[in-house]
Amino acid sequence: MKIKSGPHLYSGESGRRIVWTQVGTLWLVVVVSAAFFGWSSLMVLAGSVGTCVAIDLALSRLAGSRNPASLPHAVLTGLLLGLSLPVMSEMGLMLRIAVLGAIIASLLGKWIFGGMGHYIWHPALVGILAVHFLFQAEVGMVGKDKYLGGDRREKYLLLSNNALLVGDLSRNQEPRFYQFGQDRSKLLQPNDYSGWCVSVPVEPAQAWQLYRPVQILQELGKGQIRNSASGTGPSAVEQVVYLALPPLADAVVGCTGGGLGETSVVAILLGGLFLIYRGYVRWQLPVSFLAAAAVSAAVLPLPVGPSGELVWLPALSGMSRAGAANGFDDWWRLLAVGLSYVSFHLCSGGLMLAAFFLAGDMATRPIRLGGQIIFGVGAGVLTIVARIYGGWAMAPLGAYSALLVMNTLTPLIDWLTRAKSRGK
Amino acid sequence: MVRHKGFPGGAILPNDKGLSEGLEIQDIPVFSTVQVALDDGAGGRAEATVQAGQKVSCGECIASAANADGVNVHSPVSGQVGQIEQIALADGSQKPAMIIDTSDQKQSEGAGERPSWKVYSEGLIKCLRWAGITQMQLGGGSLVAEVRKATKAGLRWVIINGVESEPLITCESRLMSECSSEIAQGCELLAEVFALAGGGEKSAGPRGILALCGGRRQALGAMGKALQGGRFRLAALADVYPQDEEALLANTLTNAGLRAGSDPAEAGVLVINASSVWALSQAWYQGKPLTERVITVSGDGTERIGNYRVRIGTRVQDIAEHVGLLPEASVYILGGPFRGWGREKPQGVITKNITGLTILSKVDRQRPVACIRCGWCSDDCPAELEPARLYQLIEAGRVDKAQKAFLEDCIECGLCSYVCPSHLPLLEKIRLGKWSLRKEGRKA
Numbered sequence: 017m018k019i020k021s022g023p024h025l026y027s028g029e030s031g032r033r034i035v036w037t038q039v040g041t042l043w044l045v046v047v048v049s050a051a052f053f054g055w056s057s058l059m060v061l062a063g064s065v066g067t068c069v070a071i072d073l074a075l076s077r078l079a080g081s082r083n084p085a086s087l088p089h090a091v092l093t094g095l096l097l098g099l100s101l102p103v104m105s106e107m108g109l110m111l112r113i114a115v116l117g118a119i120i121a122s123l124l125g126k127w128i129f130g131g132m133g134h135y136i137w138h139p140a141l142v143g144i145l146a147v148h149f150l151f152q153a154e155v156g157m158v159g160k161d162k163y164l165g166g167d168r169r170e171k172y173l174l175l176s177n178n179a180l181l182v183g184d185l186s187r188n189q190e191p192r193f194y195q196f197g198q199d200r201s202k203l204l205q206p207n208d209y210s211g212w213c214v215s216v217p218v219e220p221a222q223a224w225q226l227y228r229p230v231q232i233l234q235e236l237g238k239g240q241i242r243n244s245a246s247g248t249g250p251s252a253v254e255q256v257v258y259l260a261l262p263p264l265a266d267a268v269v270g271c272t273g274g275g276l277g278e279t280s281v282v283a284i285l286l287g288g289l290f291l292i293y294r295g296y297v298r299w300q301l302p303v304s305f306l307a308a309a310a311v312s313a314a315v316l317p318l319p320v321g322p323s324g325e326l327v328w329l330p331a332l333s334g335m336s337r338a339g340a341a342n343g344f345d346d347w348w349r350l351l352a353v354g355l356s357y358v359s360f361h362l363c364s365g366g367l368m369l370a371a372f373f374l375a376g377d378m379a380t381r382p383i384r385l386g387g388q389i390i391f392g393v394g395a396g397v398l399t400i401v402a403r404i405y406g407g408w409a410m411a412p413l414g415a416y417s418a419l420l421v422m423n424t425l426t427p428l429i430d431w432l433t434r435a436k437s438r439g440k
Numbered sequence: 441m442v443r444h445k446g447f448p449g450g451a452i453l454p455n456d457k458g459l460s461e462g463l464e465i466q467d468i469p470v471f472s473t474v475q476v477a478l479d480d481g482a483g484g485r486a487e488a489t490v491q492a493g494q495k496v497s498c499g500e501c502i503a504s505a506a507n508a509d510g511v512n513v514h515s516p517v518s519g520q521v522g523q524i525e526q527i528a529l530a531d532g533s534q535k536p537a538m539i540i541d542t543s544d545q546k547q548s549e550g551a552g553e554r555p556s557w558k559v560y561s562e563g564l565i566k567c568l569r570w571a572g573i574t575q576m577q578l579g580g581g582s583l584v585a586e587v588r589k590a591t592k593a594g595l596r597w598v599i600i601n602g603v604e605s606e607p608l609i610t611c612e613s614r615l616m617s618e619c620s621s622e623i624a625q626g627c628e629l630l631a632e633v634f635a636l637a638g639g640g641e642k643s644a645g646p647r648g649i650l651a652l653c654g655g656r657r658q659a660l661g662a663m664g665k666a667l668q669g670g671r672f673r674l675a676a677l678a679d680v681y682p683q684d685e686e687a688l689l690a691n692t693l694t695n696a697g698l699r700a701g702s703d704p705a706e707a708g709v710l711v712i713n714a715s716s717v718w719a720l721s722q723a724w725y726q727g728k729p730l731t732e733r734v735i736t737v738s739g740d741g742t743e744r745i746g747n748y749r750v751r752i753g754t755r756v757q758d759i760a761e762h763v764g765l766l767p768e769a770s771v772y773i774l775g776g777p778f779r780g781w782g783r784e785k786p787q788g789v790i791t792k793n794i795t796g797l798t799i800l801s802k803v804d805r806q807r808p809v810a811c812i813r814c815g816w817c818s819d820d821c822p823a824e825l826e827p828a829r830l831y832q833l834i835e836a837g838r839v840d841k842a843q844k845a846f847l848e849d850c851i852e853c854g855l856c857s858y859v860c861p862s863h864l865p866l867l868e869k870i871r872l873g874k875w876s877l878r879k880e881g882r883k884a
């Protein structure tokens with residue numbers, strides 16, 4: 017007589033369902049990216065997802081492994097990879113980069129370890145970092161611009177509000193883009209671009225070329241805002257916050273330069289909240305990640321100006337004498353500069369995407385809650401460190417590289433948070 | 441006010457108690473044979489006192505306690521004693537059982553001789569041993585041993601466990617709804633025996649609490665009325681599985697720092713199953729030994745879900761025939777769907793610790809795949825273990841390491857297997873590990 021031990025009921029959850037849900041929660045992010053960056057965004061996503069899926073199908077057949085979560089996971093990997101890439105004027109190049117990234121993510125990120133459940137780094141992270149280093153010029157906007165001449169650093173495209181959804185970024189025709197900030201000193205002139213909603217590029221341009229907010233923040237750190245009027249010390253922070261960065265609302269809604277799915281905080285947050293509601297991500301992980309990033313941005317000394325003068329406690333930089341002299345007299349408005357500075361750190365550069373979607377990947381984060389908090393805090397601090405003290409190319413990668421480091425540390429954190437003794 | 445759980449982990453399971461909660465207890469007739477286990481795995485043994493071929497009447501003692509923890513066994517029916525055979529208990533362990541043939545016997549309520557008891561704890565133990573009362577839930581130990589241990593450790597709390605946190609099982613809520621005055625009588629008896637102090641939290645001396653689930657309105661109402669003026673208080677608890685585990689329940693109510701794997705009796709907390717209190721009340725005041733119990737028959741494989749009063753020793757096969765099976769019935773579980781033991785055929789017998797018979801049409805277990813490290817098994821584990829890691833260690837043959845990771849604290853609640861999205865048989869593997877540890881322990 018065969019006797020089966022309990023339980024005889026099951027919750028009905030499965031890895032497949034978890035990963036499909038994660039994919040599903042990204043739909044809003046995808047829609048927003050298509051709205052702001054045009055149809056080319058969908059082409060890039062299709063390229064990276066298609067490649068990941070094709071490799072996964074082929075390799076799981078080859079390896080004879082039949083993990084039903086593997087295919088949706090390939091979709092998720094492709095999506096996350098695509099969403100971290102910025103839109104480019106040259107469609108073919110963009111597609112090639114996306115496909116190559118997907119190949120690297122699938123092969124080196126996932127299958128070299130044996131597929132689903134065995135990898136140590138999030139495959140999408142491996143892909144993202146690989147393409148950023150391989151195509152530093154194209155993706156990281158480092159070096160000279162082949163088409164437009166001058167500095168590539170101004171080449172993040174964003175459809176303007178009168179070209180939303182219907183604009184086309186995939187053709188490299190100069191008049192179509194409004195060359196905002198060609199003269200870099202113009203960055204600090206408030207009248208040029210005062211937010212996506214209120215600015216319209218001159219005819220017949222359809223799009224803006226913008227900095228990523230995170231890179232503006234990084235420039236500040238590198239002391240490269242040479243032309244600011246009184247660009248030293250805390251007042252430089254203020255100048256940048258008020259004059260160089262787009263309005264914070266733009267960064268929240270997603271109409272700034274950056275990776276396809278990185279810019280819209282609202283869309284990511286909605287998806288992330290759904291994952292938390294379903295119990296697929298514990299809220300403590302993204303919250304500790306974001307909180308640690310906010311605190312580090314607020315307190316880490318920031319080198320500013322050509323001399324690299326350190327601004328201690330950037331969160332309080334609005335309270336400096338220079339700020340007060342500019343006519344701010346009440347405390348709240350003095351704090352506003354510092355708070356905006358911190359908020360820009362939170363709302364830009366893939367931090368949100370990393371905190372809710374990449375960090376929430378189950379296989380690469382610590383298994384216990386305590387470990388997940390350590391993991392989140394570590395990732396948050398490292399993100400800001402990489403952004404402030406890393407280079408121009410590093411700035412948009414801060415969150416991703418921090419996460420990769422923490423992925424590596426996961427077994428150690430697991431070991432540290434394991435109960436070694438217990439009182440009876 | 442509903443009290444929160446006082447233990448880590450746990451889960452709120454889909455609530456399907458509605459199925460049988462409101463159904464009155466029905467009697468199940470006596471079938472042609474019963475198999476009365478002389479040892480139901482709780483640590484006590486009993487020696488048969490009747491010979492094969494002898495006629496016995498219902499309630500007559502057929503085996504007397506043979507060791508310190510043992511209790512008497514009484515015939516639940518009138519009939520002719522047959523052979524003593526080895527039968528498989530719910531978990532598959534082989535134990536001797538007496539077969540009693542009831543055909544052509546008129547069933548009567550024959551009460552045996554009734555000893556007189558004095559009201560002090562040794563008297564209580566005598567009563568328990570005479571009437572054959574054990575903890576009437578799966579995994580429950582010997583009640584006699586627990587009473588001894590708790591009094592020796594200095595009794596501080598007496599907790600009546602009426603919490604049924606497992607899905608589908610409602611026998612105890614039903615018993616408390618219908619026999620509330622008898623259970624309240626039993627409570628007062630315990631209060632008398634252990635000199636419990638009345639009057640709430642602040643009074644000195646040991647205290648008594650009857651705990652049940654906040655969701656069981658009817659049972660709560662009935663017990664609330666019955667306990668009025670007595671020394672036992674009523675506590676309504678959150679419906680979290682496995683709240684009915686002794687140590688966890690004790691910690692929720694007393695906050696004594698107990699955890700899964702610790703023995704509440706050693707901390708002076710005596711936890712008694714509500715059915716056992718009912719049985720005690722029957723024995724003490726009416727001289728009836730324990731020969732029947734209430735079980736819940738439920739699940740999607742049976743026609744007549746309900747709460748039934750059955751004789752101890754009734755075969756599952758007979759019950760299944762009586763309540764009617766649906767054609768798709770394929771799994772027969774002695775106990776609830778979490779801690780119960782499943783069989784593919786209607787086999788096994790009702791012993792004193794079986795709370796229900798769950799008949800399911802299918803067990804929805806999917807093919808296991810690699811662990812995705814979701815961490816849900818550790819999140820929900822009431823013993824704060826890492827089932828995923830234990831699974832790997834035991835699979836790799838490192839039971840020693842698993843032991844260092846507190847393998848033995850597992851209370852076998854089954855939540856880890858329930859939640860695992862990779863469908864890994866975590867509890868099965870952990871049981872295997874515990875079993876091999878016990879085997880090693882015996883060798884050493």
Ligand code: SF4
Binds near residue numbers: 817821824855856870
């Ligand atoms: S069966 Fe054991 S290991 Fe699994 S959740 Fe329950 S106590 Fe924890």
Ligand code: SF4
Binds near residue numbers: 810
């Ligand atoms: S519940 Fe299953 S998949 Fe999740 S960590 Fe535990 S063993 Fe792994």
